[in-house]
Amino acid sequence: MAKPPRISLAEVARQTGTMLRRGDSGHFVDGQAPTMADLTESLFFSPGDGRIWLNDQRMLLLHSSAVGHLRRELIDTLGVDRARGLLTRAGYVSGARDAQLVRERWPQGDAANVFMAGTRLHALEGVVKVTPLSFDFDIDRGTYEGEFLWEHSSEDDEHISAYGIGTEPACWSQVGYATGYVTSLFGQLVIFREIECRSMGASVCRVIGRHAAAWGDISEDLRYLEAKDFRRLGSAGAAPADPEAALTSVIPAASAATGATGQDRHEIVGASSAFNSACHQLARVAGTRATVLFTGESGVGKEAFARRLHRISTRADKPFIAVNCAAIPESLIESELFGVERGAFTGASQSRPGRFERADGGTLFLDEIGTLSLVSQGKLLRALQEGEVERVGGTRVIRVDVRVVAATNVDLQAEVQAGRFREDLFYRLNVYPIHLPPLRERRDDIPLLMNHFLRREAERHGRRPTGYTPRAVRAMLHYPFPGNIRELQNLIERGVISAEDGAAIDVAHMFRREQLSDEALLAIGARGTLTAAKGEPEPKRLLDVLSGALHGSAGGGSVPLAELERRLLEEAAEAAGGNFSAAARRLGLTRAQFAYRLEKAREPIAKD
Structure with missing residues (x-):
C-alpha cells in the first residue's frame, strides 16, 4: 500500500487550520529541518549571567547524581507511587515545552521530522539516546502508534545505583516526556508505556506509544499523569471532568497573567520571579481601597500593570481613566483633573467634568506624577484626603469615590529631599508601592515577550514571519534594553515589517543603530563544541x-x-x-x- 505523501506544517495549517495531520517513520528524511544541527544551534550558554537557553526556553545543567539524590529522597519520603507521579508529570511538562519550541521554531517542518525532533531534543538534553523503530500517526483517524528504544537512560543509571535491578520499569520522567511531547503535537492523548527497562535487567529500554483508545484501560497510566494541582489549572480553580482534558491543560501558557482578551494592547506577559512577585502584590492589594504607587524606569509597563490592577479589583466594571501628568501644561492641569465651569476663563464655553469625576467609582491612573508642580501637588493632595473636588470657576463641592494609582520613573524620596515634591503627598501616594524592575533584570521574560509581540504585530500588520533565528534570540537575550518593554516591542514590530513572509526574523531586521552587547555568549558548534557567539558578522554576500x-x-x-x-x-x-x-x-x-x-x-x- 502506498504511503501517504509528506506534508509540511505550514501547508496543513493553511488548508485545515490544524498543525499536523499524518506522517510515519518511512517518510522521515534525516537532512530535513529540524536536524540535529538545527537543534544544537538553538542551545547556547551565557556564563556571564548564569543562564543556559534552548532557543527561548531557559535550561539547567545539573549533576545527574544530584537529580538521582532528589529522586531517592522523593521515593523514600513519599513512597514509590507518589514519587513516580511527580516525576512523570514533570517529564510531561518538559515534553510539552519542547513540542511548543519545535512548533514555533520550525512551522514549515515536515510532519515526520517534527515528531522526530522530540527524540533528538531528549538526547541533546542529556537524558537518553532514542532510536525510533517505527511510528505512524493520522490525526483525522485519531490514531498513533510508535515504538522506540532508549539507551543510556540517566534515570536508569541513578535508579539502579540506589536500588539495584528490580521488577518494575524506572524511566518515569522519560515516559512523561514522550507523552507530553507527542500529546502536544498530536492534539489528543497519546500514552507511552515502558515494556522493557534496564532497571528490570534488559540491555536497553523499549517503549510503545499509542493513542489512548488503542490501549483500552488507561486508568493506571492516568493515575501517574493526573494530580490535584494539574487539574486545577483551569479558570477559577475548577477541575475538568474529563481526565484527558486535565492532561492537555497542563501545557504551560505563554504568559503568567494576561488581559481580558488577546486583543488587549495592555496585556502583561512574563514568567520571571520579579514579574510573579509584582503579580502577587497586585492580587493582594486589588481587593482593597489602598493607593498604589508603581515605580520603575520608563517603558517597564507601569500603565499595563495599573490596568491589570483595575481589571482584577472590585471596581472592574467602572471607568479606568489614565492621565499623563507630563503631557499636560501646568496652566491646564487643574482643569483637566478637577473640571471646569462654563465661563471660568476665556475659551471655557461649556462646563465639563475633570478626570476625577469621570473616574468616579473606578480608578484614576496618574502617570509621571513626579512632574507635577508644587502648586498642583497641593491641590491633588486635598482631593485625595477629602475625597472631593471643586471645578475651576465653580462654587460647589463634588464628592468622588476614586481609587488613585500613580506611577513615576524618578525617585520621589530623592525629590522630597531636594524640595521638589511634597512630603505629605509622597506618603499619601506611597501607601502600597510596587517596583517594576527594568527588563535587563528580568531576562526570563524576554522570550515570552518576543513571542507575544510577534503574534500581535504580525496580526496587526498582516505579515507572516515564521519566528526568530537563533542568532536573533541570542542578541535579544543580551541586549540591555534601555527603553525596556517599549523598546522591545518597537524592535519586534520593526522585525515583523522587515522580514519576508515565511522567513525568520534575524538580527538585521530588528537592529539598526542600537549597540549590541559585547558580553560573551557560547553556542554549540557543528562539531558539538562550544564556540563564541558574540559579535557575529552580518551575513556575507x-x-x-x-x-x-x-x-x-x-x-x-x-x-x-x-x-x-x-x-x-x-x-x-x-x-x-x-x-x-x-x-x-x-x-x-x-x-x-x-x-x-x-x-x-x-x-x-x-x-x-
Whole structure:
C-alpha cells in the first residue's frame, strides 16, 4: 500500500487550520529541518549571567547524581507511587515545552521530522539516546502508534545505583516526556508505556506509544499523569471532568497573567520571579481601597500593570481613566483633573467634568506624577484626603469615590529631599508601592515577550514571519534594553515589517543603530563544541559564500554556474539519501525536473 505523501506544517495549517495531520517513520528524511544541527544551534550558554537557553526556553545543567539524590529522597519520603507521579508529570511538562519550541521554531517542518525532533531534543538534553523503530500517526483517524528504544537512560543509571535491578520499569520522567511531547503535537492523548527497562535487567529500554483508545484501560497510566494541582489549572480553580482534558491543560501558557482578551494592547506577559512577585502584590492589594504607587524606569509597563490592577479589583466594571501628568501644561492641569465651569476663563464655553469625576467609582491612573508642580501637588493632595473636588470657576463641592494609582520613573524620596515634591503627598501616594524592575533584570521574560509581540504585530500588520533565528534570540537575550518593554516591542514590530513572509526574523531586521552587547555568549558548534557567539558578522554576500564554498577561501574566485548547479543538485540528492523526490521537494522542483537537471549537470562540458 502506498504511503501517504509528506506534508509540511505550514501547508496543513493553511488548508485545515490544524498543525499536523499524518506522517510515519518511512517518510522521515534525516537532512530535513529540524536536524540535529538545527537543534544544537538553538542551545547556547551565557556564563556571564548564569543562564543556559534552548532557543527561548531557559535550561539547567545539573549533576545527574544530584537529580538521582532528589529522586531517592522523593521515593523514600513519599513512597514509590507518589514519587513516580511527580516525576512523570514533570517529564510531561518538559515534553510539552519542547513540542511548543519545535512548533514555533520550525512551522514549515515536515510532519515526520517534527515528531522526530522530540527524540533528538531528549538526547541533546542529556537524558537518553532514542532510536525510533517505527511510528505512524493520522490525526483525522485519531490514531498513533510508535515504538522506540532508549539507551543510556540517566534515570536508569541513578535508579539502579540506589536500588539495584528490580521488577518494575524506572524511566518515569522519560515516559512523561514522550507523552507530553507527542500529546502536544498530536492534539489528543497519546500514552507511552515502558515494556522493557534496564532497571528490570534488559540491555536497553523499549517503549510503545499509542493513542489512548488503542490501549483500552488507561486508568493506571492516568493515575501517574493526573494530580490535584494539574487539574486545577483551569479558570477559577475548577477541575475538568474529563481526565484527558486535565492532561492537555497542563501545557504551560505563554504568559503568567494576561488581559481580558488577546486583543488587549495592555496585556502583561512574563514568567520571571520579579514579574510573579509584582503579580502577587497586585492580587493582594486589588481587593482593597489602598493607593498604589508603581515605580520603575520608563517603558517597564507601569500603565499595563495599573490596568491589570483595575481589571482584577472590585471596581472592574467602572471607568479606568489614565492621565499623563507630563503631557499636560501646568496652566491646564487643574482643569483637566478637577473640571471646569462654563465661563471660568476665556475659551471655557461649556462646563465639563475633570478626570476625577469621570473616574468616579473606578480608578484614576496618574502617570509621571513626579512632574507635577508644587502648586498642583497641593491641590491633588486635598482631593485625595477629602475625597472631593471643586471645578475651576465653580462654587460647589463634588464628592468622588476614586481609587488613585500613580506611577513615576524618578525617585520621589530623592525629590522630597531636594524640595521638589511634597512630603505629605509622597506618603499619601506611597501607601502600597510596587517596583517594576527594568527588563535587563528580568531576562526570563524576554522570550515570552518576543513571542507575544510577534503574534500581535504580525496580526496587526498582516505579515507572516515564521519566528526568530537563533542568532536573533541570542542578541535579544543580551541586549540591555534601555527603553525596556517599549523598546522591545518597537524592535519586534520593526522585525515583523522587515522580514519576508515565511522567513525568520534575524538580527538585521530588528537592529539598526542600537549597540549590541559585547558580553560573551557560547553556542554549540557543528562539531558539538562550544564556540563564541558574540559579535557575529552580518551575513556575507551570496556570491562570496558560494565562491568560498567552491574554492575553500573567503571569496574572490570565479563562480562557474554549471559547477555550482551540479554541486547543489548532488548535495541535495546525498542529503535525501538518494531519494530524488525528497531532494526535488527541497529545491522546489518536480522529480522529473530534478533528475533531468542532474543528468545534464553530470555531462562532460563540450570543448570548442
